[in-house]
Amino acid sequence: MSSLRARQKEDRRNRIVSSAKTLFKKKGYEKTTIENIAMAAEVSGVTVHNYYGTKAGILLSLVIESDKQLIQQLDETLPREESDIITLVIAFAHQIMDHAIATLEKDIWRQVIAAVTTEAGTQINKAYAKLDEQLSFVLVRRFEAMQAAGTLTGTVNPLHLGRALFQLQNARFIEFISSDETTQDEIETRLRNDLVALFSVCVDQARPA
Incomplete structure (x- = not known):
């Protein structure tokens, strides 16, 4: 079970970073928000914040x-x-x-x-x-x-x-x-x-x- 949770967590991290990269390139860094990234990665804004803290952290x-x-x-x-x-x-x-x-x-x-x-x-x-x-x-x-x-x-x-x-x-x-x-x-x-x-x-x- 713990291994499954670890894989799920890693998958969420990968989706967040991949979505952020796409949005940064498409919209620019300043116009991209945590909420934009969370929506594209299909996670909550709270999850993004818990994993990376800030947009700069992502x-x-x-x-x-x-x-x-x-x-x-x-x-x-x-x-x-x-x-x-x-x-x-x-x-x-x-x-x-x-x-x-x-x-x-x-x-x-x-x-x-x-x-x-x-x-x-x-x-x-x-x-x-x-x-x-x-x-x-x-x-x-x-x-x-x-x-x-x-x-x-x-x-x-x-x-x-x-x-x-x-x-x-x-x-x-x-x-x-x-x-x-x-x-x-x-x-x-x-x-x-x-x-x-x-x-x-x-x-x-x-x-x-």
């Missing part, structure tokens, strides 16, 4: 489910250890932007960034932060593989490098979704310039005086 949950798919996709398709760091990070950023735009419009992604702040401290926000950490570990694992293959110096900490470069591409991702006019190509060019500049400084400082 939005973050939608992104969390999307990110789970993205992590698997990145693990399977990113260049392997023979790739150089810049090529790897650009490919990583490219797939993230592709996946993001296939999932939600830019204006809704702006609401996602706002929701990260408004839902601070909630369980949903913590789950979102955990998925973000797992995304960064896609890069960390690639750098560990490069180090094992001898294509990345042993003095580099793959954990610190992966997290740092994830945050750099994340900043460029926010820039990407902040403007409807900014293109993916522009962001990838800016990110490449960032990486070239950073690694040029590292090389220069490593040279003997």
Whole structure:
């Protein structure tokens, strides 16, 4: 019986998130209400509130489910250890932007960034932060593989490098979704310039005086 209740609960959650995604795309985030989502999912507004708390909570949950798919996709398709760091990070950023735009419009992604702040401290926000950490570990694992293959110096900490470069591409991702006019190509060019500049400084400082 408990297993049946768990399946029913999971089914309701899936219907709520799926309905919210459809409505967000059709009506926009601001014009979509909890009541709209509840009606489309064939549950009560109280049920939606009990599961997710707020509309922002539903939005973050939608992104969390999307990110789970993205992590698997990145693990399977990113260049392997023979790739150089810049090529790897650009490919990583490219797939993230592709996946993001296939999932939600830019204006809704702006609401996602706002929701990260408004839902601070909630369980949903913590789950979102955990998925973000797992995304960064896609890069960390690639750098560990490069180090094992001898294509990345042993003095580099793959954990610190992966997290740092994830945050750099994340900043460029926010820039990407902040403007409807900014293109993916522009962001990838800016990110490449960032990486070239950073690694040029590292090389220069490593040279003997």
